[in-house]
Amino acid sequence: MIVVRWVRAFVGFWIDFVIGDDWTVAATVLVALLATWGLTQAGLPAAWVLLPAAAVGSTAVGLRRAAERARRSTPPR
């Protein structure tokens, strides 16, 4: 039982570390890394642009979603 608890805690730790509050950010980073790898393999020297652009974009979209969710769940004053 102790081992099962440790494994659960270990898996839970990494899920929280990687995914956190918004899984779409981790998913976007994964897709952007694959695309950067593909573009680099194709010989495109400016492939480095993709990763920061995707990171900034997904953070902006996630924050917008979080702000709207918080606004909707707040009762009108």
Add this chain to the structure above:
Amino acid sequence: MNLTVSGTTFLAAGIEVIEMVAIVVAVGATRSWRAALVGAGGGLIVLVVLITALGTALRDVPLQPIRLVVGALLLVFGLQWLRKGVLRIAAQGWAVGQGEAHVDAGDVPADRFDWTGFVLAFKGVSLEGLEIAVIVVAVGGAAGALGSAVIGAAAAVVVLTAVGAATYRLVARIPRRALQLFVGALLSSFGTFWAAQGVGSSWPGGELALAGLVALYAATGVVLLHGVRGWQLPVAPTGTASSSGELR
């Protein structure tokens, strides 16, 4: 002693040491000094074992997959902190948390060891340390002056770690919320830099691109902060959760 080799190794290793110290100080100041220092110590132990076991064969260690894994993990975690920093400053303002000894309970458990801080410091120190070891072996081995290369790298570690230790009090004076946003930008920058290198992409300007990435992510945080305020995020009292559960 070969002074040219020592000087070259000092400068090359110095850049890596700055990155290593920046991560440890950032994690210590925003999460837990204990976890950051234990993580850094763990990274150094792994490094010593690797150097002892591999010796000059370190030159053949494939850094690219290590950069990819460490970079991707730092990036996703850094973006989470950037997001939390923006949401909290939008709700509570910049000045909250100035001089606080502990971070929010939602981030770091008060009654348990902070494994997240440990992992962040461990990865930063072990990856950067490995790069320093490779620099020492490559420069020292090529010039036939391994001892001089070791002295140059060791001097860089001692001098820049001392500078990092001296600056931590200054870092502690920055309000916690602002620090969280900046550390999020810093971790995201290192993560982006290494992860892109890990998939084979080259950065224009080499390590200098890191400064550009830090500026980009910090500016993004500030711009998004204004955006979130514009999207009318409701104001939550300090230290309490919003109904969405995200402003912990």
